Amino acid sequence: MRAATLLGALLLLALASGSCADKPWNAWYWSEFDPDAAEPTTFLKTDEYVIARNLWFHVQRFFAVLDASDVDKYSTHSPDVPFSHNIAAGKLPLTNASLHFHNIQAGVLRGTCLWVDFPFPAFPENMGHWAEALLPIYSALSDGAWAATAGLAPEAAHLSSVIFPNLRREQVQGLTWVMDMLRLTLRPGLKSPRAMPRVLFFDELESLNATSWLGFERVLVVHSRYAHPEGRNGFATPEHARAFREAAYAAANVSMGGPAWQAGVAPPVITYLLAMNHEPVVNNGEVLAALREVGDALGMAVRPYSVTPGAAFPSFVASMAKTGVLVARHGPLLANAVFLPPGALVLELLPYNWEWHGISEIYLNLTRSVGCLHHFAWKANSSEWVMYLEKEDAKYSHWTAEECSSRYCLEAHARAGMIVDTDTVKAALLDLLPRALRGEPVQQLAERLPWPRGSQSREGTGLWWDLD
Numbered sequence: 001m002r003a004a005t006l007l008g009a010l011l012l013l014a015l016a017s018g019s020c021a022d023k024p025w026n027a028w029y030w031s032e033f034d035p036d037a038a039e040p041t042t043f044l045k046t047d048e049y050v051i052a053r054n055l056w057f058h059v060q061r062f063f064a065v066l067d068a069s070d071v072d073k074y075s076t077h078s079p080d081v082p083f084s085h086n087i088a089a090g091k092l093p094l095t096n097a098s099l100h101f102h103n104i105q106a107g108v109l110r111g112t113c114l115w116v117d118f119p120f121p122a123f124p125e126n127m128g129h130w131a132e133a134l135l136p137i138y139s140a141l142s143d144g145a146w147a148a149t150a151g152l153a154p155e156a157a158h159l160s161s162v163i164f165p166n167l168r169r170e171q172v173q174g175l176t177w178v179m180d181m182l183r184l185t186l187r188p189g190l191k192s193p194r195a196m197p198r199v200l201f202f203d204e205l206e207s208l209n210a211t212s213w214l215g216f217e218r219v220l221v222v223h224s225r226y227a228h229p230e231g232r233n234g235f236a237t238p239e240h241a242r243a244f245r246e247a248a249y250a251a252a253n254v255s256m257g258g259p260a261w262q263a264g265v266a267p268p269v270i271t272y273l274l275a276m277n278h279e280p281v282v283n284n285g286e287v288l289a290a291l292r293e294v295g296d297a298l299g300m301a302v303r304p305y306s307v308t309p310g311a312a313f314p315s316f317v318a319s320m321a322k323t324g325v326l327v328a329r330h331g332p333l334l335a336n337a338v339f340l341p342p343g344a345l346v347l348e349l350l351p352y353n354w355e356w357h358g359i360s361e362i363y364l365n366l367t368r369s370v371g372c373l374h375h376f377a378w379k380a381n382s383s384e385w386v387m388y389l390e391k392e393d394a395k396y397s398h399w400t401a402e403e404c405s406s407r408y409c410l411e412a413h414a415r416a417g418m419i420v421d422t423d424t425v426k427a428a429l430l431d432l433l434p435r436a437l438r439g440e441p442v443q444q445l446a447e448r449l450p451w452p453r454g455s456q457s458r459e460g461t462g463l464w465w466d467l468d
């Protein structure tokens with residue numbers, strides 16, 4: 001596994017850092033800093049990304065060193081320049097930046113550092129969040145416009161390093177999926193496919209000597225859906241999705257192509273994905289029985305697929321490659337749907353009252369960005385389809401989706417078991433599948449079963465008391 005090689009390399013580098021003990025402020029990933037050549041920090045923002053130059057890190061914070069006259073250039077009425085989803089750069093306005101640069105003990109990370117701002121660092125095993133962060137990066141690197149924006153010559157248009165400023169190394173250790181996915185994502189931004197850049201985590205920043213400063217020559221932050229002006233999730237174009245899937249199949253040693261593939265007709269296999277680390281579908285047995293009836297009627301095989309995020313990346317990719325219909329409860333492992341073959345269909349099982357900020361459409365937006373996948377959902381429209389985990393949670397059973405916007409109500413529904421209306425699911429599949437298998441276009445078929453709206457309850461409780 002190449003992931004093992006990468007971790008091995010990181011380990012070696014970590015050991016190498018120990019040998020610099022005679023110069024404790026001079027970390028292994030730094031180059032010498034020349035104060036005479038230093039310039040103030042600049043930010044260049046487009047819809048797709050931000051490029052920061054000469055960004056600084058010092059004592060647990062990022063800083064923008066600005067000429068005092070530029071203090072409002074990138075944000076007004078704020079002590080920070082907001083430039084990534086989770087992290088801001090504190091403004092450091094100086095009357096003489098050169099004097100400051102001559103006064104500090106510093107090192108510089110040279111070249112372009114890709115900044116991966118993981119959306120929710122408390123959930124590093126969440127593949128949905130990795131897809132949110134990495135797929136737009138793949139698109140930006142494939143497109144390559146960032147290098148021209150940064151004024152780089154073609155021979156300098158590659159990444160020298162990657163930083164996860166809000167994750168610790170141990171948080172992703174053991175998640176080989178993440179490292180394999182990262183390797184695929186970075187490939188279009190590398191000088192050569194084998195030259196993985198340095199990968200830095202918060203560990204490196206945290207261990208910096210408090211007297212020293214670390215400069216980043218150039219930082220590339222690609223907008224995920226949280227910062228993109230249109231809230232776009234996934235790939236920028238279906239071509240990027242196709243190239244990414246091709247690379248993933250090659251990495252997983254899965255062959256693709258053939259006449260059915262060209263015609264966008266998916267394999268005759270229904271996969272029922274059961275995430276072992278995630279809240280369950282209570283009537284899994286009934287769902288499987290219903291899927292088998294559909295399979296028998298249409299000549300399709302039915303395969304339950306129980307997995308955890310710890311499974312190997314090639315195993316996910318290979319399973320998706322052989323799937324024509326993916327059925328799963330809404331959850332992070334649905335991010336694997338981007339590896340489905342053209343013409344495949346996703347039927348997502350959406351829990352009751354799971355609507356906050358359009359959250360039920362996260363995976364729909366992902367598969368939409370792939371372009372050639374059908375995506376439908378059955379949504380639990382009343383608490384009849386919920387099995388609350390705690391007795392206490394049942395107090396939310398008749399709240400509307402609008403009212404259910406507090407953490408407490410959402411979490412109560414996230415941890416609840418869901419019961420699936422198998423008759424409705426079966427009828428939907430029997431109607432949609434023959435058309436999908438005939439190669440009906442995605443947009444045309446989408447009209448047959450529109451995406452479900454939130455809770456149908458009009459009454460509500462009038463209670464918003466636990467809003468946070």
Ligand SMILES: *[C@@H]1O[C@H](CO)[C@@H](O)[C@H](O)[C@H]1NC(C)=O
Pocket residue numbers: 024025209210211
């Ligand atoms: C930090 O750097 C200063 C200056 O080189 C040095 O005197 C001090 O020992 C260093 N502290 C640590 C904890 O390495």
Ligand SMILES: *[C@@H]1O[C@H](CO)[C@@H](O)[C@H](O)[C@H]1NC(C)=O
Pocket residue numbers: 096098099100102
């Ligand atoms: C700023 O500081 C530098 C020393 O680093 C000095 O040479 C220069 O004259 C100063 N500029 C002003 C405008 O004071």
Ligand SMILES: *[C@@H]1O[C@H](CO)[C@@H](O)[C@H](O)[C@H]1NC(C)=O
Pocket residue numbers: 253
């Ligand atoms: C990849 O597939 C080929 C042909 O099926 C096989 O010979 C080879 O052993 C596979 N390699 C790996 C690493 O699985």
Ligand SMILES: *[C@@H]1O[C@H](CO)[C@@H](O)[C@H](O)[C@H]1NC(C)=O
Pocket residue numbers: 225230231232233357358359360361362365
């Ligand atoms: C889904 O995509 C639409 C259109 O781009 C966007 O407005 C919406 O915010 C996205 N929703 C999520 C949850 O990403």
Ligand SMILES: *[C@@H]1O[C@H](CO)[C@@H](O)[C@H](O)[C@H]1NC(C)=O
Pocket residue numbers: 381382421424456
């Ligand atoms: C709720 O969904 C079921 C299908 O699961 C449907 O039969 C029923 O009519 C829906 N109820 C409302 C009020 O929309």
